[in-house]
Amino acid sequence: MNEANPSAIPTCLLCGGTTVEPSAVIARDYVYDNPGTWSYAECRSCGSAFQNPPIPEDEISRFYPDTYYTGMDFASRGMTRRLRIKQLIARRYYGYTQIQSMTAMEIVYWPAVWLLARAKGAARLIESRREGRVLDVGCGNGQQLDLYRDLGWQTCGVDISPRAVEVCRRHRHEAHEGTLFTVRLEPESFDAVVLWDALEHIACPRETMAECRRVLRPGGRVYISVPNYNSWWARFFRDRWYMFTAPVHYVQYTERGLAALLEGSGFRVCRFWHPLGDVGLAGTFAGIAKKSGRLGSVLWKAAAALTAKLDYVLPRGHITMVAERSEKLPMR
Numbered sequence: 001m002n003e004a005n006p007s008a009i010p011t012c013l014l015c016g017g018t019t020v021e022p023s024a025v026i027a028r029d030y031v032y033d034n035p036g037t038w039s040y041a042e043c044r045s046c047g048s049a050f051q052n053p054p055i056p057e058d059e060i061s062r063f064y065p066d067t068y069y070t071g072m073d074f075a076s077r078g079m080t081r082r083l084r085i086k087q088l089i090a091r092r093y094y095g096y097t098q099i100q101s102m103t104a105m106e107i108v109y110w111p112a113v114w115l116l117a118r119a120k121g122a123a124r125l126i127e128s129r130r131e132g133r134v135l136d137v138g139c140g141n142g143q144q145l146d147l148y149r150d151l152g153w154q155t156c157g158v159d160i161s162p163r164a165v166e167v168c169r170r171h172r173h174e175a176h177e178g179t180l181f182t183v184r185l186e187p188e189s190f191d192a193v194v195l196w197d198a199l200e201h202i203a204c205p206r207e208t209m210a211e212c213r214r215v216l217r218p219g220g221r222v223y224i225s226v227p228n229y230n231s232w233w234a235r236f237f238r239d240r241w242y243m244f245t246a247p248v249h250y251v252q253y254t255e256r257g258l259a260a261l262l263e264g265s266g267f268r269v270c271r272f273w274h275p276l277g278d279v280g281l282a283g284t285f286a287g288i289a290k291k292s293g294r295l296g297s298v299l300w301k302a303a304a305a306l307t308a309k310l311d312y313v314l315p316r317g318h319i320t321m322v323a324e325r326s327e328k329l330p331m332r
Contacts, residue, residue: 013050013261014043014046014251014261017045017046019044020042022039022052023041023052024040025042027039027239027244028246029246031242031245032063032065032248038246039053040239047229047254047256048251048252050251050252051250054203055250057179084109088109089113089116090128094126094127095128119276120278126148129192132154133190134153134191134194135190136155136196137158139159139175140161140164141164142167145168145171181211185215187215190217192220193212193222194222195212195222195224196225201250210265212265213325216325218325221270221322224322225320226258226318226319227252227319228253228255230254232316237284240284240287242280242282243278258272262323266328271322274315274316274319277313278317278318279314281314283304286304288300
């Protein structure tokens with residue numbers, strides 16, 4: 001277990017609340033099997049939790065496996081059916097009027113367009129602009145940047161993985177190895193900043209959002225998706241929940257906590273929702289199986305196999321929030 005003082009962080013990292021339970025969750029790693037336990041404090045004001053004390057950021061890389069997916073290369077895609085449906089979602093819900101509308105032959109796609117528009121993967125689209133530059137924080141291999149470029153955006157990514165940055169550059173995206181703090185991008189140089197499943201991996205959320213605000217132009221927007229710690233899945237399974245992912249997830253977010261972080265960092269929350277899918281139920285069962293006896297392992301693995309397809313449609317696994325840079329200075 002972490003040996004440092006369990007009361008190392010006296011106030012909530014997100015809302016600044018002072019009523020914090022310093023060791024509310026003692027977490028194990030059910031995903032990557034790192035040995036040990038880690039203490040997470042829980043804020044009674046916003047309900048969020050955060051690693052307490054946090055692993056130093058220059059040490060966290062050793063807890064990620066060598067096969068972590070964000071550095072894997074991918075084939076350039078042709079016009080697949082799924083990509084066409086995503087384009088139709090972009091036209092219908094995100095304002096990309098330059099995309100050809102649905103043809104008579106494609107009318108059969110409409111149920112899929114409606115359903116996938118509410119799913120987590122499609123929720124990673126961003127509103128159209130006539131001209132725009134987008135920054136992906138934690139860009140991984142740049143596959144999402146490929147989609148943004150197809151939609152007319154100028155693309156840029158930041159990632160701590162040199163392998164991921166190399167893959168991004170291979171696909172002709174501007175990419176920088178490091179963090180927002182080490183790269184130091186030009187102020188007011190982006191129209192949108194996205195953090196898809198990235199913010200929970202960062203130990204300093206306030207400083208990160210301040211830096212996002214610095215690089216955004218006035219009226220620019222930040223798009224965030226994080227696991228929903230206020231979900232039934234999180235509350236029932238606790239650290240066994242696949243999306244808890246100790247110790248590489250520093251912060252477990254609730255809607256109130258994320259909104260407080262954004263508003264305190266000089267943003268105005270425009271909207272938030274809970275996309276369908278990616279609740280991690282099958283992954284949760286698979287993780288429990290690894291730490292169970294022989295019979296328990298067989299049963300939990302069977303449960304994981306039976307629920308794998310449900311992960312596409314189950315609700316409330318994540319929070320997606322969109323916020324606009326406010327003219328008001330940050331409160332902190």
